[in-house]
Amino acid sequence: MKVVYLVAIGSVPKAALEWVEATIGEWCPWPVRRLAALDFPADSFDTKRGQYKSVEIMKAVSRSAPADATRILGVTEGDLAIPTLTFVFGQAQLDGAVAVVSLARLRQEFYGLPADENVLRERLVKEVLHELGHTFGLTHCAEGKCVMSLATHIGLVDSKEQRYCGHCGAHLVRRFTTPDGEKS
């Protein structure tokens, strides 16, 4: 039986990992297991930009995947970016095994507002569902309320719902019924 793994990169609050684990457990038909936290890879911090390189973090997550992993999701407090973009909320291999989600820009504090655990939890659940959806081959959805819709700023994360639309949901169900969620 394959397993979906969850791994923290750097220090991540226990509560956040529990929310993520519960979310994956609710949606995926495979058992979810937590791995020991990883340190940030040595070359993953871009000192000029003061951000973490999403690609390097994904590589580290991929390296840590046990043999029985069908998917592995990394969670970090580090603010992630790629060379062409100022930031990414998360990133995933389309139809691949690895995804990563950053908590940095999901926190109210990032926007100069008081911390709000409920808001953080809701945003994190949406991001986890979104990145996992990519690993099962889903691309961005035109339905604004669908969790697979593209969010280029935090307002768009807040305006979507914690669910897949009928079309994306049906795609996932089909993938969940194939061995290890691979393409049939």
Next chain:
Amino acid sequence: MKKVWPILVVDDEEVMSESMAAWLREDGYRVDTAANGQAALDLAKATDYAICFIDLKMPGGMDGIETMMEMRRVRPDSSIIIITAYATVDTAIQAMKEGAQEYIVKPCHPQEISMLVSRILKLKKLQSENVILRKKISRQYKHHDIITKNPRMEEILALTQEIASLRSTVLIRGESGTGKELVARAIHYSGSRAEKPFVSVSCAALTETLLESELFGHEKGSFTGAEGQTKGKFELADGGTIFLDEIGDISGKLQADLLRVLQERRFYRVGGTDEVSVDVRVIAATNKNLPEEVKEGRFRDDLYYRLNVIEIHIPPLRERREDIPLLAEHFVQRIASELGKDISGISVDALKLLIDYDWPGNVRELENVIERAIVTSHNGTLEDGDFAWLTQRKQGTQSWDVPDVPLSELERRAIISVLERKQGNVKEAAMALGIDRSTLYDKLKRYEITH
């Protein structure tokens, strides 16, 4: 199904091109990456990328600008977005001058790229829809419909393109069935009036009063049955073209009215007191010898000169026999597919027969003959036997073997034969028989001929 647009990302740093590609793939695009300009051009030869993201600074080999210039040669329709790490006005200006559609400074906000890509693709979608629609319209009416390899006809086609955007009146002469309306449409749809109406009126089909009302419209109560104001063909064709077929058949009064419209571009509706102004191009056609009609006093010379600004004479089919095989094949393909018959062509013997025939009804007659042969044929190819009746028709026109039958039977047969030759056109048949139209109608009734 959603169209998957292909996108190319060109950068010597793999981490940059791959991370960008991964981000775009999440958005549903098919994304390729290239590490240098040459690799990008090789990929572009095989794929027509909708968008190419090209990094400005690529050490060794071609830089971003050079890659872009080459890319524009290979794929002129691809939109190019230059990526640079430095926001300097000079590089931006140079990139745009060389044909970049956009310019981004990395790192940029995800929303900026997302909006840029969707804006470019929306435009591309509209452009491709526009190309398809335009092709559809021009395919319908442009000279593609006129099939020929005859030098005189090719000259006519070239002329239709040259005069398409002028407002000058055109007079098209040619026997029945030579395709006068097709030439008129080719002129209209090739020119600046193409998006405005093309209105066709057959002047011989209507009585004088009806034609007057048809052309100029009428006011309420101007004659019995005129219940409301109705626009005439001239008003309906405003901005476009009016095609007056069989202009040689209009009465003296209408000739005078038409002359006034051509001179002043203004007229009155029947029973009306307000002048109506129109911007209409007039294309007239006739199978009559108008100079002869002018000489005989049946057609106004001033109107003739007004109409005859540009004259096009379409040769009869017998004077361009080289077109018969081309046209025959075209009609076979079109009609067989319309009728759902599995007929692939015409045999050499049958073609010889068609080439030898004189075609008094011209292209229209050829089309009808092919249709009749397709309907009755049971073979995959039309053979000379399928056109046997044509040989009889030809012989009938050449010899005059009078059978021993009552005179009335001869008359009946003569009427049927002429009507057939004139494609059921009663007016032309009456002229050929040397009787007026009402007499011909009487005879048709008496001999119980349906046409």
